[in-house]
Amino acid sequence: MIEGTEKTILFDTGTQPQILMHNVGVLGVDLKKVDEIVISHGHDDHTGGLTAVLEKNPNVTVFFPVSFPPEFGRRVESLKAEARTRREF
Numbered sequence: 001m002i003e004g005t006e007k008t009i010l011f012d013t014g015t016q017p018q019i020l021m022h023n024v025g026v027l028g029v030d031l032k033k034v035d036e037i038v039i040s041h042g043h044d045d046h047t048g049g050l051t052a053v054l055e056k057n058p059n060v061t062v063f064f065p066v067s068f069p070p071e072f073g074r075r076v077e078s079l080k081a082e083a084r085t086r087r088e089f
């Protein structure tokens with residue numbers, strides 16, 4: 001979680017929703033403050049908690065590599081968030 005002066009960015013979402021939500025509770029993170037989520041690459045250990053975050057806060061733009069399958073963007077949009085691809089690092 002990167003808390004900047006203008007935006008709060010969550011970088012990857014971990015393996016499982018249970019682990020992410022546990023850490024959110026322990027660290028006292030307010031997921032409603034997240035503006036953007038950046039997914040680094042397409043392994044499950046980076047995307048597993050995404051649905052749980054978007055269920056708490058769909059008012060988020062999710063950036064992910066262009067190599068992701070189209071279903072990924074559709075899943076993000078079905079959770080009412082904005083999906084945007086970006087070039088690989």
Ligand SMILES: [Zn+2]
Binds near residue numbers: 041043045046
């Ligand atoms: Zn990986």
